[in-house]
Amino acid sequence: MNDRSPDGETVWAQHSRLRVVPPVKPRKLAKVPFVELADGRLQGVVSSGSDISRVYVSSIAAGTHDYNCSTNNNRPCGGLYGSPCKHLRALAAEAVLQYGLDRVARYLRVDVPDGTELVDRLTGAHEPAPAAMVFSRFLRHLAYLEVPETTMPIPEMHWFPAEGAVR
Amino acid sequence: MLAVQLADLLDGDPEGTGEALALVDGFDDALVHGLARLADERTAALAALAGAFTATPIGERLAEAAAEVASGSIAAEHLTTLAGGRAALFGAVHDALLARLDAALGREREPWSPAPESEPYGVANMLGGVRSWLRELAITGWRGVDHDLVSAVDQIVEALTAAPGQRRLAVLLDGFAAELRASCPIATMEHLPVRRWADLWTRAVLLAQDGVLPAEPRPVGLVSGRLLVLGVDVHEHGTAVQFQVHAVLEPADGGPARLVRTGVTVAKVDTIVGPALWTLAHEHKVLLAALADRRSLEVTDLPLLDSGDLVWHDDRAFLGKPADSFTTARLHLAGALAPAVPPLERAPVRIAEPVLVEGYKVTEDGSFDLGGAEITVDIGRLPSCGPLTPKLVAGSSACVGLVRWDGGRWLLQPLAVQAKVKRETVEIGTGDWAQGPTDPKVVKAEARAGDAVAVLRERAGRLLRR
Numbered sequence: 001m002n003d004r005s006p007d008g009e010t011v012w013a014q015h016s017r018l019r020v021v022p023p024v025k026p027r028k029l030a031k032v033p034f035v036e037l038a039d040g041r042l043q044g045v046v047s048s049g050s051d052i053s054r055v056y057v058s059s060i061a062a063g064t065h066d067y068n069c070s071t072n073n074n075r076p077c078g079g080l081y082g083s084p085c086k087h088l089r090a091l092a093a094e095a096v097l098q099y100g101l102d103r104v105a106r107y108l109r110v111d112v113p114d115g116t117e118l119v120d121r122l123t124g125a126h127e128p129a130p131a132a133m134v135f136s137r138f139l140r141h142l143a144y145l146e147v148p149e150t151t152m153p154i155p156e157m158h159w160f161p162a163e164g165a166v167r
Numbered sequence: 168m169l170a171v172q173l174a175d176l177l178d179g180d181p182e183g184t185g186e187a188l189a190l191v192d193g194f195d196d197a198l199v200h201g202l203a204r205l206a207d208e209r210t211a212a213l214a215a216l217a218g219a220f221t222a223t224p225i226g227e228r229l230a231e232a233a234a235e236v237a238s239g240s241i242a243a244e245h246l247t248t249l250a251g252g253r254a255a256l257f258g259a260v261h262d263a264l265l266a267r268l269d270a271a272l273g274r275e276r277e278p279w280s281p282a283p284e285s286e287p288y289g290v291a292n293m294l295g296g297v298r299s300w301l302r303e304l305a306i307t308g309w310r311g312v313d314h315d316l317v318s319a320v321d322q323i324v325e326a327l328t329a330a331p332g333q334r335r336l337a338v339l340l341d342g343f344a345a346e347l348r349a350s351c352p353i354a355t356m357e358h359l360p361v362r363r364w365a366d367l368w369t370r371a372v373l374l375a376q377d378g379v380l381p382a383e384p385r386p387v388g389l390v391s392g393r394l395l396v397l398g399v400d401v402h403e404h405g406t407a408v409q410f411q412v413h414a415v416l417e418p419a420d421g422g423p424a425r426l427v428r429t430g431v432t433v434a435k436v437d438t439i440v441g442p443a444l445w446t447l448a449h450e451h452k453v454l455l456a457a458l459a460d461r462r463s464l465e466v467t468d469l470p471l472l473d474s475g476d477l478v479w480h481d482d483r484a485f486l487g488k489p490a491d492s493f494t495t496a497r498l499h500l501a502g503a504l505a506p507a508v509p510p511l512e513r514a515p516v517r518i519a520e521p522v523l524v525e526g527y528k529v530t531e532d533g534s535f536d537l538g539g540a541e542i543t544v545d546i547g548r549l550p551s552c553g554p555l556t557p558k559l560v561a562g563s564s565a566c567v568g569l570v571r572w573d574g575g576r577w578l579l580q581p582l583a584v585q586a587k588v589k590r591e592t593v594e595i596g597t598g599d600w601a602q603g604p605t606d607p608k609v610v611k612a613e614a615r616a617g618d619a620v621a622v623l624r625e626r627a628g629r630l631l632r633r
Contacts, residue, residue: 012358014192015574016366016516020346021405023551024437029622035438038348039314053629098438140325142627144406145620147328147434149448151479153384153472154432155512156339156370157402157409158519159363161580162550164440 016159023164024098032094034138037107041129042095045072045138046087056087057131057138062108065124072135080126084119092119168272168522168570170537175271176570176577177540181263187256188575190216194253195365201308202241210237216252225251243298246305250372253365258513264572265518269505272522279507280473293330296323297340297375301368309347309364310354317348328434336374338432342404343367366514373511384474384509392419393487394464394477395495396457397521398567398582399430399598401444401550405437408444412458412598413521413569413582415499416466416477424503426521429454429469429477439619442604444552446620451481458598463487475506491594492567492583496523515572524579525565533561535579545571545578553597554606555581562586567596 012018035044043059046069056077058069069077069087079085084092095104096118105112112118168176193212197205205213213236217229229252232245269276300320307316320340327337343364350356395415402409409432416425431454433447448455457464465487470478500523508517524542527535534541546557560566563584571578583596604610 011574013361015360016363016514017548017571017573018360018363020360020363021349023403023440026440026443026616026619027438028617029438029619030617033622033626039318047626055630139631140321141436142623142631144434144436145623145627146631149431149433149450150334151429151431152334153411153428153430153474153476154335154338154402154407154409155474155517156335156342156374157404157407157411157432158516159339159367159370160342160402160404160407161548162401162403162408162552163548164551 017161019161019163022103025100027094027097032090034141035091035095035098036137037095037099037104038137039133042091042104042108043134043137044091044095045135046090055135055138057134058085058087058091059129059134060084060088060092060108060122061124061127061129064127065108065110065122066127066129067122067124068127068129068131070128070131072131074131076128082126084122089119092117092122168524168537170526170540172271172273173537173540173542176268177542180575181267184260184263187219187260190219191253191256191260191365192362194249195361198305198365198368199309199359199361201306201311202236202246203239203306204308205237213237213249216249216256219256220252225255241302241306243302246302247298247372247376250369253369254373254511254514257366257369257515258510261508261513261515261518264515265508265520268518268520268570272520273501274503274505274520276505277475277507279510293323293326293333294336294375294377297327297336297371301372301375304368309359309361312347312351312353314348314351317344317351320344334432336371338404338407339367339371339374341406343371345405366516370514384472384476384512386470386478387473388471389468390416390418390471390477391467391469392465393417394427394429394457394466394484395490395499396461396463396598397492397495397500398569398596399458399553399601400519400569400580400582401552401597403444403550406434408433408435408447410445410448410598412454413519414464414477415495415503417499424499425475426500426503426505427471427475427477429479431479436623439623441551442553442600442609442613443619445601445603451479453481453484453486454479455601456486457484458596458601460486460602461489461491461594461596463490473507474509474512492596493523493565493585493594496521496567518572519569519580521567521582522570522579523565523567525585527566529561529563533557535566542570542577542579544568545580548580550597552600554595554599554604554609555584555597559586559588559595560584564592 040062041059046056048054060067194216197209213233217233220226220229228248232248235245324341327333397413400411411430416427431448464484466484527537534543549555563586565585567583568579568581
């Protein structure tokens with residue numbers, strides 16, 4: 001996922017202005033406001049369908065594919081009956097929209113043949129994981145929207161060119 | 168930019184750039200493998216970097232730093248010295264390249280005059296944390312970076328983001344750490360952005376010094392007059408977007424027209440992309456209207472910084488007459504005075520000089536051929552928040568863009584083009600959607616995707632302060 005080198009190693013090695021992290025694709029955020037590939041997991045936050053002030057923290061570990069889903073207060077999700085619940089399914093589906101199937105599959109180390117869904121190819125089991133860290137990463141994510149803007153120049157941003165016009 | 172000017176620009180590299188870049192590359196290679204495990208050739212590369220400064224005031228310190236690091240005693244001050252050496256070398260490359268560009272374009276540039284030192288900000292302990300993280304990175308080398316090392320900077324970034332005067336460092340570190348995180352495990356990564364990461368590391372080391380360097384460029388005065396927009400350059404990473412407007416300022420006091428940059432930087436998250444980015448800057452209604460409607464701006468008492476940046480205040484501006492960027496470029500670009508570049512900002516990556524290019528043929532690989540001289544067009548750098556596409560650029564007859572330099576060659580980054588759409592010549596620029604997309608297809612797609620900003624604000628309102 002990192003090698004988007006257009007003309008091989010030299011170009012990649014000797015350029016200063018690169019977009020190393022590919023921009024994510026736009027998706028509806030209402031159901032799953034937060035998805036990330038971090039700390040060796042696909043993890044994120046899924047809004048509860050019934051209570052607007054409740055969210056579920058869902059995660060799938062890379063490699064083992066062990067999964068967990070609980071409320072942000074660490075109450076286990078009632079939908080986990082030996083297989084991923086609807087929150088985990090939503091998380092996986094939205095991650096594929098956001099990052100593309102390839103990137104998610106490579107990160108989780110899962111093989112997804114044509115015509116199958118990523119979430120059905122996971123081989124792990126329910127393994128409790130603390131939700132607090134993921135939830136606090138989500139809060140930190142949200143906090144960016146409250147960071148004041150600035151009209152002072154940030155010359156360091158020249159290293160981060162916008163790209164992605166592919167219409 | 169005329170064919171003869173482009174030919175002058177492309178006529179070989181400025182003297183010494185190849186040698187300077189080779190020294191930089193040697194240092195950058197040492198960072199790949201980490202300073203803790205310096206093989207002989209990398210020890211030699213550090214010594215060579217230091218050797219280039221023998222006859223200068225920092226020569227002795229650099230030689231000492233290179234020797235100490237080679238012997239395994241890697242103190243933060245040695246790394247600062249080495250970063251200073253790399254920055255000075257790359258700064259010299261910047262100066263040579265910009266001088267070549269100015270000479271080719273016949274562009275006059277103001278000389279740099281240092282302003283008095285400003286007061287240092289009181290964030291010493293935070294900066295100490297940044298320096299030790301950067302030291303760990305250098306010792307470990309990119310190949311050894313793992314999740315734990317990357318995550319160690321998270322809290323520092325959070326604190327810096329909230330600290331006044333530290334936004335530059337915060338934005339830089341946030342973008343840098345996100346790249347390292349997304350690239351883990353780096354040990355098995357096929358190609359590394361070697362120069363880029365060394366650039367980011369070096370700049371971060373320099374910005375993380377206590378009170379030695381001013382955190383921000385200094386104001387040199389207030390200016391008023393007419394601002395004619397040339398185009399908007401968009402910079403973006405996961406958590407920040409900067410809209411940098413290039414413009415010509417006609418001072419009200421009758422002084423010479425100046426090339427200036429102005430704009431706004433807003434925080435964001437990675438899921439806010441495309442035309443929605445503009446909504447984050449919605450408080451700057453006058454500026455956005457000038458971009459979207461192609462109008463000039465009448466500004467009063469905007470602070471002008473010694474970097475040529477105007478500090479935007481939306482309440483000190485009102486919309487003027489229609490003014491398209493091509494007319495502005497044709498009439499005003501040739502005589503406008505270019506700003507000096509502050510020493511700390513001198514890196515080739517900052518070179519972004521507005522030019523008008525016309526009368527070209529588009530070659531098969533998308534370059535512009537001005538009659539013998541060809542310049543590569545950076546079609547990979549068209550922002551997703553605007554209507555400019557590679558196809559429009561390929562079919563264009565005139566272009567206002569930024570001349571840049573990267574990876575050893577000159578590039579043209581389009582900001583606006585004149586192109587035929589349905590047999591009519593129209594102008595399309597990166598700022599056209601500053602007040603929302605004007606293409607019905609894109610409007611529909613945006614509506615389907617829903618308002619990401621609104622959803623996240625609702626979630627923040629409900630969950631953040633509990």
